[in-house]
Amino acid sequence: METHTWSQTQTQRLKELGADESALSQPYATAADRNLAFQKLEKQLVKSARSDLARFLTREGKPRFEQLRTALCDMLIAEGFAQVTTPTIINRAALAKMTITPDHPLSKQLFWLNDKQCLRPMLATNLYSLMVDFGRQKHRPIRFFEIGSCFRKETDGARHNNEFTMLNLVEMGSTDPDPSPADLLDRLKDLAHKMANAAGITEYEFETEESDVYGSTLDLVCSRTGTELASGATGPHPLDAAWGVTDPWVGMGFGVERLLMSARGDTTIGKWARSLAYQDGIRLNI
Ligand code: ATP
Ligand code: MG
DSSP states (O other): OOOBOOOHHHHHHHHHTTOOHHHHTOOBSSHHHHHHHHHHHHHHHHHHHHHHHHHHHHOSSOOHHHHHHHHHHHHHHHTTOEEOOOOSEEEHHHHHHTTOOTTSGGGGGOOBSSSSEEEOSOSHHHHHHHHHHHTTSSOSOEEEEEEEEEEOOOSOOSSOOSEEEEEEEEEESOSSSSOOHHHHHHHHHHHHHHHHHHHTOOSEEEEEEEETTTEEEEEEEETTTOOEEEEEEEESOTTHHHHTOOSOEEEEEEEHHHHHHHHTTOSOSGGGSSOSSEETTEESOO
16 A cells, blocks of 8 residues: 655654654655644644744743753863863964875865865864963873864764854873873763764764875764764874874864754754754744
8 A cells, every 4th residue: 555754845844853763764655644633743743843942932941952061061171171262263374284185085075265265174273273372381191171162064964063062172181191092082982972972862882984184083973873972083193293293182073963963862963053044942833
């Protein structure tokens, strides 16, 4: 018997409104049955989104993204990390030090403002610069992180936004004067566990990936969906020489919207982006 499932437009609308996966795959005997069911379901979802929005506008608590941001920052500060704030606009020379020159894959994803300046696609350029300045201090380890917007021209919308929030942490130098690569990797994993824990993510694993910038990276991946949540690297690293960094280090960049999406069991990232279509995960055209 022929069955009818949602049209593409219906699926799209139901997804925007946050329908359950089970509701999205429901088959119907006729198109008329299906359309009737759609109307009913859409009405219910709109009603519940309207009450979510009313609560969002009147409640005292922070939106979920801000709750996550606070949880991550508080955890890192308690772990001895200093929070830094650096410019969103960076220059061509800094990118070149990361080997991002015109023939590099990432260079096609850059938003240029003029000949020399673009919106940062990553935090690492600025953080490398701080590693040098902070490195003049005597104590080790030196720990710091930044959380802020990064910009990349992307084509896949389910897991990518053109503007997203990265949290990049760096720990430079160790109490051990000569840590082994295995020690550094352990420390990187330890920090990744702490971040996943603070984000409320329990189902995750580590994967070794090839990166266009860092060579081999240690990725934190959501086990349920396979979505990459973070990429980390350790040094001494071939990029260090261009900046004058000589200490061993570990560093990892997390996509904060991806952490939120993963913690909440969502399959798309759009509703957690900076947006005019959603606030606090609630669809606004209701
Ligand atoms: P992907 O392969 O998923 O495009 P990537 O390896 O290019 O990601 P990295 O450069 O490793 O990304 O950036 C660190 C983290 O930032 C990623 O693990 C991911 O969580 C997040 N991230 C990267 N690009 C985006 C994007 N366009 N939108 C949302 N989050 C992103
Ligand atoms: Mg990566």
